[in-house]
Amino acid sequence: KAGVTQTPRYLIKTRGQQVTLSCSPISGHRSVSWYQQTPGQGLQFLFEYFSETQRNKGNFPGRFSGRQFSNSRSEMNVSTLELGDSALYLCASSPGGLGGSAYNEQFFGPGTRLTVL
Amino acid sequence: DQQVKQNSPSLSVQEGRISILNCDYTNSMFDYFLWYKKYPAEGPTFLISISSIKDKNEDGRFTVFLNKSAKHLSLHIVPSQPGDSAVYFCAAGPTLGQAGTALIFGKGTTLSVSS
Numbered sequence: 445k446a447g448v449t450q451t452p453r454y455l456i457k458t459r460g461q462q463v464t465l466s467c468s469p470i471s472g473h474r475s476v477s478w479y480q481q482t483p484g485q486g487l488q489f490l491f492e493y494f495s496e497t498q499r500n501k502g503n504f505p506g507r508f509s510g511r512q513f514s515n516s517r518s519e520m521n522v523s524t525l526e527l528g529d530s531a532l533y534l535c536a537s538s539p540g541g542l543g544g545s546a547y548n549e550q551f552f553g554p555g556t557r558l559t560v561l
Numbered sequence: 562d563q564q565v566k567q568n569s570p571s572l573s574v575q576e577g578r579i580s581i582l583n584c585d586y587t588n589s590m591f592d593y594f595l596w597y598k599k600y601p602a603e604g605p606t607f608l609i610s611i612s613s614i615k616d617k618n619e620d621g622r623f624t625v626f627l628n629k630s631a632k633h634l635s636l637h638i639v640p641s642q643p644g645d646s647a648v649y650f651c652a653a654g655p656t657l658g659q660a661g662t663a664l665i666f667g668k669g670t671t672l673s674v675s676s
Contacts, residue, residue, distance in 0.1 A: 448604070479666075486668035487605070487650060534604050545610075547595055547654060547664060552604030 446471065448537050448553035456559045462523040465556045469516050469537030475499070476518035477550070478510060481532040493518050494540050522558075530560045564588045565653050567667035576676045580638040584651030584667055587632065591653035591665070596625060596636045599648045599669070608649075609636070612656065641674045648672075 449468045457463050469476050478490040489502040493512035510520045516537075522529055538550040566585045574580045582596075592613035597605035611618040611625045611634065618625050624637045638645055651667040 484668075487652075487666035489664065536604070543656065547593060547652075548607055548610050550607065550664075552597075552606070554602060554604050 448535060448551055450533075450535055450553040450556050452556060453554065454557045454559075456561065457525050458561050459525055459527060461525050462521065463525060463558060465520045465522075465533055465535075465558070467518045467520070467535035467537075467553060469518070469535075470551055473537040473539055473551075474516055475538045475540035476512060476516065477536045477538070478518070478520050479534045479536065480504070481534060481555070482530075487534070490520070525560045527560050530558060532557050562587070563667075564591075565651055565665045565667040567649075567651055567670045569670050570668070571671045571673070573673045573675065574641045576643055576674055577640045580636075580641045580645065580672055580674065582636040582638075582649050582651075582670050582672065584634050584636075585632060586634075586653050586665075588653070588665070589632075590655050592656045593654050594625070594627060594634050595652045595654075595664070596623075597650040597652060597666075598645075599650060605650055638672075641672075643674050643676050646672055646674045 451466045475494045477492040479487045481487045491501045492499045496512045507523045512518045532555040534555045536550045536552045564587050595610040596608040598608050599605040609620050609623050609625050611627050616627050627634045648669045648671050650669045652664045654664045
């Protein structure tokens, strides 16, 4: 089975611009979650999409948004970029089940490294 | 306020010895805990998990211990190998959470295993 793919792998933008990142989950997985990883904060949950609906959201400003398509692929958009948005953005896919063991079935992609100048 | 803390940013161990990585949490609602390993330029990989109904879970060279009263868990790697050198993240969530949605991660511990 192919793993989680994220495109692009690297991105350089300037302040004020917007960016769209893409994530293709493992075939058959219906849930896609997005995380931001920074050296100071570790991994922080952004939001999760399941069957094209946002199922949960972390504590990030409205500049961060996402969507999921009918084939479970997901995109994340950041508008009006700030220097502090420079980070590794990770997406993770899972079958979408509930319960503790469902966490075990979450697989991460390699991430998109975003640099904001 | 950090709900999951990994107080040691780095750990160096010799090959063949035991590596012990520690994690503390503050939220009593957490009752499912996981460890992830991350190599540079790759996403985190699930390593091992433990539910609060257990105090120990083993998988090969990896054992996770949970002390609920102390809100502390640890990951033991025995014997350590150079290929174990990576960043290790501790994560916690409620049992009834949805995959990925309620996990809170620590900031990670970089393990270096020298031969």
